[in-house]
Amino acid sequence: MKLGFIGLGKMGDAILSGIITKKVFSPEDIYYYDPVKEVSGIHRMKDEGSLYEAVDIVILAIKPQVFPEVISLLQASKHRPILVSIAGGIDLSYLEKHFPHQKIVRVMPNLAATIGQSVSVYAKNSHVTSRDESIITSIFSSIGTLHLIKEEWMDGVLALNGSFPAYLYRFIEGMVKRAVADGFPEAFAKQLILETTLGSALFAMQDERSFTELIRDICSPKGITLEGIKVLEEANIDFLQAKVYDATKTRSMEIRREIK
Ligand SMILES: NC(=O)c1ccc[n+]([C@@H]2O[C@H](COP(=O)([O-])OP(=O)(O)OC[C@H]3O[C@@H](n4cnc5c(N)ncnc54)[C@H](OP(=O)(O)O)[C@@H]3O)[C@@H](O)[C@H]2O)c1
The missing domain is CATH 1.10.3730.10 (ProC C-terminal domain-like)
Structure with a gap:
């Protein structure tokens, strides 16, 4: 199974360190695209589209404001990787509108991810299977704890974990x-x-x-x-x-x- 990151800033980097340290994925199965960041030991792809085509799970670790542009580059693809968004304010229905029938997970980690102590929460759509969920759990457990919540709690939960x-x-x-x-x-x-x-x-x-x-x-x-x-x-x-x-x-x- 291949994992990809679109965006490797503070949070993408923290998740990458967690999964490598905890050996959830081996570096040869990890791909990324970021306009400026260069990380050795994992595969750097030339753009968002080629990254998307190469992997089974995509973590969208970009700012919410960049989503419309990135989505427009991906949504025409026939490929259907599991989409994982960690962006504040991007809800499941927004992603489902652009990626119908696709497996989508929304995760909200917090700052302590950088030291492996995040308290993360997630919500998923109906296409996500229990096997998918256990992969997502192993990824985000590598940066701390992870709890399943109802999507409608995602705004309020920030007062308890993110903020x-x-x-x-x-x-x-x-x-x-x-x-x-x-x-x-x-x-x-x-x-x-x-x-x-x-x-x-x-x-x-x-x-x-x-x-x-x-x-x-x-x-x-x-x-x-x-x-x-x-x-x-x-x-x-x-x-x-x-x-x-x-x-x-x-x-x-x-x-x-x-x-x-
Ligand atoms: N930081 C937190 O504590 C925290 C907590 C919970 C959730 N989040 C969420 O995590 C996401 C990432 O936050 P962050 O703090 O890691 O932000 P960040 O440090 O700014 O990282 C975003 C990265 O994505 C890159 N990028 C910009 N446009 C891109 C594109 N089209 N394709 C691929 N990569 C692109 C950025 O490069 P440039 O710098 O060159 O633009 C940057 O390296 C956000 O949606 C945020 O809401 C963050």
Whole structure:
């Protein structure tokens, strides 16, 4: 089975490293086309069309804005590789319109793919078989975890995986700033809070209690953490977070409409 990449930028490169490191495909079965990037050890094709004809699975790792142009170069082909799009805003129905009766998978990885820690989600159309799905699973498991979701969740999910690292970093940034103003060296404050974030995530994954219960456990009555939690509640953090979620989802829906 031959795998091809159209576009080998940050994300294409991360997936390529994952599959080579985890030996999901051997380099002689990997093909790519990218206008500028040159990678040794795998096959470079002269254009999008020749790449498409040569492989069984195509990963479209290009920006959403480039899709109309690239699709116009591929859609006349009689060849029917499995199409995998990782582009934000490109939905299954858009691809199905241009590639009817073809196997199509939409995957949304996140930034941590570059260190093999992506939390990726995917949706598929009805032509994708369980065998196809297991190949897709092995490709994207090489860069982290992969979860099947309903396609209608693809906009909202960005608030949980794609965009969430930025929201978390924003919270961390504010805490680090305040600690620095209080006399902590910045690097030390950053290290402590990142280690705490990692430990807290691992702990919560192993503990079946709800977040309310976990928080209650840390906040003893008249204790220290409770005072910080009160500040968050007074600032109506639930309202703020719902707005962040909705803004993320709305913008994703807008981009989808702009491309159509
Ligand atoms: N980065 C992320 O964290 C992330 C997360 C989830 C999903 N994604 C999605 O992944 C896709 C790729 O993102 P990225 O961050 O990897 O972007 P990127 O670094 O800009 O990579 C895109 C690559 O495609 C190349 N390219 C442009 N036109 C092409 C064409 N006609 N045929 C073949 N290759 C072409 C670009 O070359 P030039 O630079 O010369 O144009 C570039 O090397 C996007 O759709 C994005 O929505 C990214």
